[in-house]
Amino acid sequence: MKFRYANGVPEHVSTVTSNLFKAGSDPKVISFGGGMPAPELFPVDEIKAAANKVFDQYGQVVLQYSQSLGYEKLRKQIVDIMKERHVDTEVSNVGIVTGSEQAIDIVSRMLINPGDVVLTEDPTYLSAIDVFKSYGAKIVGIPMDEDGMKTDELEKLIQKYPAAKFIYTIPNFQNPTGRTMSEPRRKELVQIGKKAGIPILEDDPYGAIRYAGEYLPPLKHFDHDGGVIYLSSFSKILAPGLRLGWLVAAQNFMDKFILFKQNADLHTDNLTQYIVSQYLSDVDIHEHIKKITDTYEHRANLMMQQIDKYFPKNVRHSKPEGGMFIWVEVPGVNTAKLYQTCLNNNVVFVPGSAFYADDAQPGTFRLNFSNMNDEEIKEGIKRMGKAISEVVGQ
Numbered sequence: 001m002k003f004r005y006a007n008g009v010p011e012h013v014s015t016v017t018s019n020l021f022k023a024g025s026d027p028k029v030i031s032f033g034g035g036m037p038a039p040e041l042f043p044v045d046e047i048k049a050a051a052n053k054v055f056d057q058y059g060q061v062v063l064q065y066s067q068s069l070g071y072e073k074l075r076k077q078i079v080d081i082m083k084e085r086h087v088d089t090e091v092s093n094v095g096i097v098t099g100s101e102q103a104i105d106i107v108s109r110m111l112i113n114p115g116d117v118v119l120t121e122d123p124t125y126l127s128a129i130d131v132f133k134s135y136g137a138k139i140v141g142i143p144m145d146e147d148g149m150k151t152d153e154l155e156k157l158i159q160k161y162p163a164a165k166f167i168y169t170i171p172n173f174q175n176p177t178g179r180t181m182s183e184p185r186r187k188e189l190v191q192i193g194k195k196a197g198i199p200i201l202e203d204d205p206y207g208a209i210r211y212a213g214e215y216l217p218p219l220k221h222f223d224h225d226g227g228v229i230y231l232s233s234f235s236k237i238l239a240p241g242l243r244l245g246w247l248v249a250a251q252n253f254m255d256k257f258i259l260f261k262q263n264a265d266l267h268t269d270n271l272t273q274y275i276v277s278q279y280l281s282d283v284d285i286h287e288h289i290k291k292i293t294d295t296y297e298h299r300a301n302l303m304m305q306q307i308d309k310y311f312p313k314n315v316r317h318s319k320p321e322g323g324m325f326i327w328v329e330v331p332g333v334n335t336a337k338l339y340q341t342c343l344n345n346n347v348v349f350v351p352g353s354a355f356y357a358d359d360a361q362p363g364t365f366r367l368n369f370s371n372m373n374d375e376e377i378k379e380g381i382k383r384m385g386k387a388i389s390e391v392v393g394q
């Protein structure tokens with residue numbers, strides 16, 4: 001059967017993500033590719049204990065259909081989490097989603113008509129690019145520097161595209177660059193969005209895993225007229241297999257969001273919501289997050305030391321204060337060739353081109369530091385250094 005696909009379905013499906021998950025599951029391969037948290041830190045025993053309690057106390061309830069916006073108690077707990085993140089909100093403004101990925105998809109479905117412009121950091125999260133494109137968006141990239149999206153460039157592009165549908169940003173430890181948007185830029189961005197009447201989709205899966213530098217409030221903190229839609233997730237602070245995330249938005253948006261959440265999957269897995277809620281009641285998640293940040297700080301520092309030791313001297317890399325990624329720029333290197341040479345030596349990364357909607361900055365790539373142990377980081381970066389010398393020398 002030759003299917004007559006909808007316009008948003010690409011002729012050739014990108015294999016970057018599936019290849020990364022495949023390479024990552026081969027034990028011979030040292031993978032700095034996928035954005036995988038460290039599995040040895042998953043709180044398996046605590047989650048198991050929470051699950052047992054949930055089955056004992058609420059067995060029939062959790063196996064039944066439930067409310068589209070999620071389990072009320074968990075939404076209240078998220079209101080508390082948001083307060084810790086300097087955002088005052090109400091239960092009615094919180095919606096539970098099946099990973100923040102689902103919120104990216106639903107928000108896109110609600111806002112994008114084919115041909116609409118979406119403004120994003122350039123580079124940005126590759127799955128968000130795919131989602132926006134699937135709804136027919138034209139993605140316009142805003143250049144970045146070490147302080148995040150350049151707001152002066154954004155203003156120029158808004159003049160060119162005044163009807164842009166929304167601005168997508170990952171202000172903390174951005175995927176893929178690891179960079180963090182400065183506080184003045186956050187304030188400016190909120191003001192620019194407000195003035196132009198363009199909402200902001202703030203994607204914050206990494207903000208809680210800061211191991212250095214000063215805490216910065218989310219854009220949502222500076223938003224007083226409901227223009228910022230905030231997304232976050234339990235994927236990086238608990239476990240991504242739970243597929244549990246949340247959205248915080250103004251009431252007028254929530255009133256419509258509920259319908260689209262219903263259309264997508266009726267509601268997020270009820271059992272998982274109860275388990276995470278029970279976990280949050282029984283365990284101090286801050287202690288757990290501290291274990292994650294200690295481990296990631298160590299791994300990031302080790303990886304940067306190894307880069308400085310084994311990569312050519314003209315290489316530049318970001319210096320993240322949290323999250324899971326380092327962005328590397330190697331002038332003159334062909335990253336497709338480098339990828340192949342590295343793969344032949346059983347080490348993988350993600351070429352920078354995957355993260356650009358249009359023209360990629362050549363010689364760039366993303367390294368993930370959360371998922372490999374010390375020996376793997378040392379050996380993998382050493383192998384990559386050798387491969388870079390080989391490819392640059394060709």
Ligand SMILES: Cc1ncc(COP(=O)(O)O)c(C=O)c1O
Nearest residue numbers: 035099100101125175233235245
């Ligand atoms: C920037 C960004 N947004 C969203 C997601 C999706 O997260 P979740 O597991 O909550 O769906 C990821 C996953 O890596 C991400 O890096």
